[in-house]
Amino acid sequence: MLQLDGVEIGMGTEQLRADLSLHPGARVAVLGPSGAGKSTLLDIIAGFRVPDRGHVSWDGIDLTDALPQGRPVSILFQDGNLFPHLTLARNLGLALRPDGRRPDAASRARIEAALDRVGLHGLGDRRPGTLSGGQMGRTALARVLLQDRPVLLLDEPFAALGPALKTEMLALVGDVAAELGALTLLVTHDPADARRFAESVVLVAEGVAHPPAETDRLLDDPPPALRAYLG
Amino acid sequence: MAARPVALTAAPTTARIATLSAAGILAALTLGPIAAVLWRAGGLGAVTPADLDALRFTLVQAALSAGFSCALAVPVARALARRRFVGRGALVALMGAPFILPVIVAVMGLIALFGQAGLVNGALSALGLPKIDIYGLHGVVVAHVFFNLPLAVRILLQGWLDLPAERFRLAASLRLTPWAIFSQLEWPLLRRLMPGAFAVFFVICLTSFAVALTLGGGPRATTVELAIYQAMRFEFDLSHAATLALIQLALALVAGWVALRLSRGAGLGTGLDRLPLRWDGQGPAARLTDSAWIAVAGAFLLVPLALVVARGVPGLVLLGADTWRAAGHSLGVALASTVLCLAWALPLARPRGALLSLAAIAISPLVLGTGLFVILRPFVNPFTLALPVTALVNALMALPFALRIITPAAESTRADYARLAATLRLTRGAWLRLVLLPRLRRPLGFAAGLTAALAMGDLGVIALFADPQRATLPLQVYRLMGSYQMEAAAGASLLLLILSFGLFVLFDRGGRVRASA
Known part of the structure; x- marks a missing residue:
């Protein structure tokens, strides 16, 4: 269980409060207007920002002051998810060998398998610059598979993709999350993404990250804050 | 109110330790010699009238040099900004060359052009006109303009x-x-850029030693730096040298501070190939003036270099064992300086590190050299350490440039990838080896090239420390000139030119090869 207890954080002149808990393995969309604090919420969970007040915990263990590298979290950013000067295999290898040494035969087999799993068979020697946006997203998801952590955060990594490709990628995220049994938080500003991907929605609006609500029920009968956003 | 930022590199403490110790060593190596100078000088009581003359000459030549460089740069830059012609790109690129050109090589070229037996005097005497003399105030100013005009x-x-x-x-x-x-x-632009450029050139010329050594000298053309050298080498008066170093230090600190205040916005000048369309200055008179300025400036820069090459080729066969040994020493010094400088620059390549390194700009090599001499003398014969001290001082002198080149790229690499590295739990070693160094290849190569070329061509602290066994190549050229072996000096100059530019190209290309985006 991921818990945010009385979390408060300043964002410039605004303030974000969060008091919520999320179940392991759940698929959650983080929805709200831009600037409301969706990415900030993810930053707090990933450890890139420390809240001014309150606690973050996973399975009862307090993570509030843990460094990002000490958290059970993998994350896909909007961009810059791969090191452009390393091959895909080297990029993926870092998930298995954080000391940067060359992976052994067993690890290489796992890297191959992960690339196969996301539909990039035999592309291990390519560099990210030679890939399409969708292929880069797939590579990053292959690395998530190798990282094998119980929480997966996605900070709009597919925002630049076209609608069809985005749907495809969300399906793949769903598969990866199911395979890992990971709690998955997907930041989006598109309610259709939420309906397609998530069983529940955390609404971030007007300075509050609300507790999760069932997706269809929330979107069919939006509360005032969400209605203002959806228009 | 704002959230606490989180340190993201894998092992923040080791990174901090590296940065702090690099900064500590830098401070010790600059402030230590200065403290030694202060202690040894024992006040300003020993200042002689000759020292005051040196101070006056230093200020006058620096003001004239900076003034001419800036004033002449206006028509040349304007002409280059609004004319297109074949070779424009090459000429602009060439304007960057004097930065890594060894001073002694440029002096050789200027002597070949303006000297007693030079081209200009040959033409003048053919016309029955009186000869000009390159030595003295105007020679020093001409050499400084040669170096600073392209930068301006x-x-x-x-x-x-x-x-x-x-x-x-x-x-x-x-x-x-x-x-x-x-x-x-155009005038608002000049008003914005010129004060800073003038101040920077003024400071550079204040600490110029090799030009004064070769083209100045005598009671009427001695700079403070040259006076330090003379006090050490000819009067054997260490406390007099320290007093002069104190004067030089005060001068450079005041001028450096002023330059810093004025010099915002004066960059190294990249991306000058692009040429916006302009519609002004298309009349025949404007075209003619622009062409004339480009031709004169181009000739002023190119002819001395061409003369160095032309006169050096026959001299190459005259190179003796001394010269080759000196070349070996210089290569060793250049490589050691490069390694030292980069080892310093990497941990200091942060916004505050750049600030710290500015301290090194204001301090002259001869002040540092004098201080190190004072510190070393009780323990060893300083002359035996001539080469290591030269390598060290050159690394210090190149550090501000290296930091200016490396820091922006290092900062953007951290901004782009530190978070990713954290979630991947990369170790400090993997971050350095797999991310930071590969991402910094190009700026590191460029910085290494500059450092190596500057150290290769430096004729400063080595003159203070050297004995006949331990000359570097620039010092060897100076000695050959001093003993009127002009052909051998020309050959050694060409060798020095080739080695300096060769090192620069080698490192700079090395940074570009296989440096994919």
Whole structure:
């Protein structure tokens, strides 16, 4: 269980409060207007920002002051998810060998398998610059598979993709999350993404990250804050 | 109110320790010699009238050099900004070359052009006109203009090209007169850039030693730096040298502080190939003036270099064992300086590290050298350490440039990838080896090239420390000149030119090869 207890954080002149808990393995969309604090919420969970007040915990263990590298979290950013000067295999290898040494035969087999799993068979020697946006997203998801952590955060990594490709990628995220049994938080500003991907929605609006609500029920009968956003 | 930022590199403490110790060693190596100078000088009581003459000459030549460099740069930069011609790109690129050109090589070239037996005097005497003399104040100023004019042109050209093209379009559609264009568009630019450029050149010329050593000298053309050298080498008066070093230090600190205040916006000048369309200055008179300025400036820069090559080729066969040994010493010094400088620059490549390194700009090599001499003398014979001290001082001198080149790229690499590295739990070693160094290949190569070339061509602290067994190549050229072996000196100059530019190209290319985006 991921818990945010009385979390408060300043964002410039605004303030974000969060008091919520999320179940392991759940698929959650983080929805709200831009600037409301969706990415900030993810930053707090990933450890890139420390809240001014309150606690973050996973399975009862307090993570509030843990460094990002000490958290059970993998994350896909909007961009810059791969090191452009390393091959895909080297990029993926870092998930298995954080000391940067060359992976052994067993690890290489796992890297191959992960690339196969996301539909990039035999592309291990390519560099990210030679890939399409969708292929880069797939590579990053292959690395998530190798990282094998119980929480997966996605900070709009597919925002630049076209609608069809985005749907495809969300399906793949769903598969990866199911395979890992990971709690998955997907930041989006598109309610259709939420309906397609998530069983529940955390609404971030007007300075509050609300507790999760069932997706269809929330979107069919939006509360005032969400209605203002959806228009 | 704002959230606490989180340190993201894998092992923040080791990174901090590296940065702090690099900064500590830097501070000890600059402040230590200064403290030694202060202690040894024992006040300003020993200042002689000759020292005051040296101070006056230093200020006058620096002001004249900076003034001429800036004033002449205006028409040249303007001509380059609004003319297109074959070879324009090459000429602009060449304007960057004097930065890594060994001073002694340039001096050889200028002597070949303006010297007693030079081209200009040959033409003058053929016309029955009196000869000119390159030695003294005007020779020092000419050499300084040779070095600083190209830099001034590049700074101005950058500013000119940064002016929005829309303004020239507007000026054309309003049919503004040339005077209106100058006063409305160009004069504000000059007022913004010129004070900083002038101040930077003034400081550079204050600490110029090799030019004064070769073209100055005598009671009427001695700089403070040269006086330090003379006190050490000829009077064997260490406390007099320290007193002079104190004067030089005060001078450079005040001028450096002023330059810093004024020099915002004066970059190294990149991306000068792009040429916005301009519609002004298309009359025949403007074309003629522009062409004349480009031709004169080009000749002033190119002819001395061409003469070094032309006169050096026959001299190459005259190179003796001494010269080759000196070349070996210089290569060793250049490589050691490069390694030292980069080892310093990497941990200091942070915004505050750049600030710290500015301390090194204001301090002259001869002040540092004097201080190190004072510190070393009780323990060893300082002359045996001539080469290591030269390598060290050159690394210090190149550090500000290396930091200016490396820091922006290091900062953006951290901004782009530190979070990713954290979630991947990369170790400090993997971050350095797999991310930071590969991402910094190009700037590291460029910085290494500059450092190596500067150290290769340096004729400063080595003159203080050297004995006959431990000359570097620039010092060897100076000695050959001093003993009137001009052909051998010309050959050694060409060798020095080849080695300096060769090292630069080698490192710079090395950074570009296989450096994929």
